[in-house]
Amino acid sequence: MTGERLIEMAWTFSLSAECGAAQAAADQFAKHFDDLSWVLSNGNQSQCHTAVFQDIEENWWCQVLPSGISEVGIDASDIAYQMTELGILLYQRLQSAPPFRYALVGVEADEFRSYSELIAEIPVTSFPGLVLAETVWRSLGTSTLFRPFSPGYVWHPYEGEVYKPLMVSPDLKNKLNELLVLI
Helix, strand or coil, X not given: CCCCCCCCCCECEEEEEEEECCHHHHHHHHHHHCCCEEECCCCCXXXXXXXXXXXXXXXXXXXXXXXXXXXXXXXCHHHHHHHHHHHHHHHHHHCCCCCCCEEEEEECCCCCCCHHHHHHCCCCCCCCCXXXXXXXXXXXXXXXXXXEEECCEEECCXXXXXXXXXXXXXXXXXXXXXXXXXX
């Protein structure tokens, strides 16, 4: 790789919520989370910061970013545990959040689906942790995968974050590839 530089991408862990066509809704949602902090079971403190932005369909989003968490993805089991703990805390706070249309916690969850993409995906089964406003859920056909989350909302229950050693270890990938080579 002469003259080339490897660029390490940041993988953000966040809560992302689509709040509809009004920026005021996303701003109000952001206020509910901004500067909120927790002390985690490992003793580390995490503070939430928010970002409000508009997507290609001109709908407004709020991204809630907890601090003190890995930005390279889930490269160890303790990182998966810490992200899961933060995920549960974010979902607990989401239960009392101002109105939104749908939300998801996870790695690279920002703008995970535009509204038109979401409603085109029937059934919406690929997103454990997805929280939908009941109006959106009804428009999607009221999938039985969803359970009550809070008044006016349903969710496909969160399953936590997962450490997958084959995704992060070149050594293990090579060993697996050697195993898969047909003789």
